[in-house]
Amino acid sequence: MVVRKVIIIGSGPAGLTAAIYTARANMSPLLFEGNQPGGQLTITTEVENYPGFPEGIMGPEIMELFKNQAIRFGTDVLFKQVTKVDLSERPFKVWVGNELYKSETLIIATGASANLLGLESEKKFIGKGVSVCATCDGFFYQGKEVLVIGGGDAAMEEAIFLTKFASKVSIVHRRDELRASRIMQERVFKNPKINIIWNAVIEEVVGKEDTGVTGVILRDTVTNETREVNCDGVFFAIGHVPNTSLFKGQLDMDSRGYIITKDGSTKTSVEGVFSAGDVQDYIYRQAITAAGSGCMAALDAERWLEVQQ
């Protein structure tokens, strides 16, 4: 069996930047795209803060450019989802179902995914009124009423964005104080289309199988009373979880499940395994910082491999 020099898991800005750099270092990378090729940027519309694109660029389009650049230098890109890894000895083992791949080094760039509450009713209506991405789905809510769940910056951003389409946006927050930054809060308070429902959590999303969401049951966290609020859509903005279940018990992680990297590097607790992007960063979470750490992971892997030979 061929033992690769490097396998990269993940195809967001971190994984594809690691691929560009390792490919140009003649490491012939193999990259697994996973089931959401391009990662979280593919569920956004316009990216306005990635340097080099003064007019902005669409999320899926910039990820296509990243991928083309990785392929141009010889990255093998597979549209497959890794199902198991064994990091206990080298070469490391990576499985896609029954297919086994081996590699001297591994770069983990599996990113993070949006949280949901875990309600049955919420799952039932995903794509039928329940969304985690206003920029993807907002357009469908022209003149309609929507709820945004959460009190952080993401919730404020989603709510403001949704006012471009919806006639009314209600933010539902479980406390009586927002977590969002002052400037975002002010924008929300100033927006006449947005109101805030304080001290409330969703008990259930209600609707009909064929026509979708018609409302939610809210519980007041102070009085415990429940009531039904009508709406056409529910947007969740309650944070993210890192995609690290593959590595549980094999790599050191923090209490939230983010992979721990050693200060100033992309080294994980297993020698030869590196990690980049949102899977190890809950603070910055930007395409440019993910790409930067993907570059670091490539350089770290290349240097580490050199010392082994």
Ligand code: NDP
């Ligand atoms: P945050 O962790 O900042 O906020 C999550 C929000 O969801 C909190 O208000 C939290 O409530 C609420 N929440 C969490 N779990 C539940 C639950 N089970 N039920 C109900 N509510 C829940 O995440 P964000 O995604 O908003 O932001 C992440 C990071 O990205 C932050 O650092 C943020 O500043 C940054 N960001 C910046 C933006 C900007 O500046 N334009 C835009 C988007 C993100 P509680 O407050 O009670 O904990």
